[in-house]
Amino acid sequence: MSTVIPIRAETPGCTDVVPLVERGQREVFCGLTGIIWLHRKIQDAFFLVVGSRTCAHLIQSAAGVMIFAEPRFGTAIIDERDLAGLADVHEELDRVVGQLLARRPDIRLLFLVGSCPSEVIKLDLSRAAERQNQIHHPKVRVLNYSGSGIETTFTQGEDACLAAMVPGLPASTDTAPALMVVGTLADVVEDQMRSLFDRMGLQVSFFPPRNSQAMPVVGPNTRYLLAQPFLADTARALQSRGAQHLAAPFPLGVEGTTAWLQAAATEFGVAPEVFEQATAAPRQRAEKALAVQRQMLQGQRIFFFPDSQLEIPLARFVHRELGMDLVEVGTPYLHRQHMAAELALIPAGTRISEGQDVDLQLDRCIADAPDLVVCGLGLANPLEAQGITTKWAIELVFTPIQGYEQAADLAGLFSRPLKRRLKLAA
Numbered sequence: 001m002s003t004v005i006p007i008r009a010e011t012p013g014c015t016d017v018v019p020l021v022e023r024g025q026r027e028v029f030c031g032l033t034g035i036i037w038l039h040r041k042i043q044d045a046f047f048l049v050v051g052s053r054t055c056a057h058l059i060q061s062a063a064g065v066m067i068f069a070e071p072r073f074g075t076a077i078i079d080e081r082d083l084a085g086l087a088d089v090h091e092e093l094d095r096v097v098g099q100l101l102a103r104r105p106d107i108r109l110l111f112l113v114g115s116c117p118s119e120v121i122k123l124d125l126s127r128a129a130e131r132q133n134q135i136h137h138p139k140v141r142v143l144n145y146s147g148s149g150i151e152t153t154f155t156q157g158e159d160a161c162l163a164a165m166v167p168g169l170p171a172s173t174d175t176a177p178a179l180m181v182v183g184t185l186a187d188v189v190e191d192q193m194r195s196l197f198d199r200m201g202l203q204v205s206f207f208p209p210r211n212s213q214a215m216p217v218v219g220p221n222t223r224y225l226l227a228q229p230f231l232a233d234t235a236r237a238l239q240s241r242g243a244q245h246l247a248a249p250f251p252l253g254v255e256g257t258t259a260w261l262q263a264a265a266t267e268f269g270v271a272p273e274v275f276e277q278a279t280a281a282p283r284q285r286a287e288k289a290l291a292v293q294r295q296m297l298q299g300q301r302i303f304f305f306p307d308s309q310l311e312i313p314l315a316r317f318v319h320r321e322l323g324m325d326l327v328e329v330g331t332p333y334l335h336r337q338h339m340a341a342e343l344a345l346i347p348a349g350t351r352i353s354e355g356q357d358v359d360l361q362l363d364r365c366i367a368d369a370p371d372l373v374v375c376g377l378g379l380a381n382p383l384e385a386q387g388i389t390t391k392w393a394i395e396l397v398f399t400p401i402q403g404y405e406q407a408a409d410l411a412g413l414f415s416r417p418l419k420r421r422l423k424l425a426a
């Protein structure tokens, strides 16, 4: 008997799609934004942005909705006076790091995060991290990555951060295959996923871990599932350590979650009845909850601007499980291999765009007059002013949306703006 629950697309899908490629002005956050969810995940880490007042302002305002007793991020502001000499900047950075670590003995992993002001670009942060390691290792490990708006967009900051950690992961000495889930998940979602794998008899490690002292091991026996679609560099780094990717759709919605879990179950030879027992109850609960949301969303036309790289999995979910019509699905970057299982489930003929030329895309959007637009904060207000209902893409990244228990909440993120619009019109 096959262990695979077949998931069929009614159409040939978009596997061979030729996207509309645009390389113009874009309206996307930089990779520093990832610090907002990463600092909540790795509880003994600290993210020190080496940047300007603009960077400090971005981080503060993006995190402003949350209150922390002890923040796990900060900005070392490099301003004009430092242009006088790079040696001074290095000394200044050493002093700031020394002060920080003396004041915060709970920090065990420190990230120096690069940004795009010209003063910072001139700094070699990898050398600075090496120097800091000579001073503070083994008590504190210092790593660096770039969140610069020139090199990264929005979710690519997480990719750069995780990729920086991969070379330091302990080597696995086992030969038996071991499962790893890669990509930041909210703790509540991680617990649910662990419990589902437990019920299938599978042990699983999560990367990034909640604590830097509990880094997962990696090696040729590692089989990894991506929990997030924006981890191209991390995947490459894991593969260079011998790990093998398990191809699957992403765990969004009932269908995506089932297929994602199934990819691991198949790889590890979990019996179909064990898989069914483990997943049936949460799956049915989620299906029931989604049916309510579908009544509101069925037939509504949706347009995705490119922001987080979650757009294609989200489009698959809203189309197949909520009956929404896809007007355009924009993605900052189309990773054919990681998106293969998703593209196969998107209806053939869907307009998929890669990259952005924001003016052209806005023109298309306004001409198409969709019922709902998923876009960045900067585009939401102008579109709302034109009478178009919007959803901020950033909320879809900050909110726990993966897995069965979150499927209805995810659908709610799309139905709420439409309900609000109806109330305003009433």
Ligand code: SF4
Pocket: 030, 031, 032, 051, 052, 054, 055, 056, 058, 114, 115, 116, 117, 147, 148, 149, 150
């Ligand atoms: S890294 Fe660059 S784009 Fe991001 S906040 Fe700083 S200056 Fe702005």
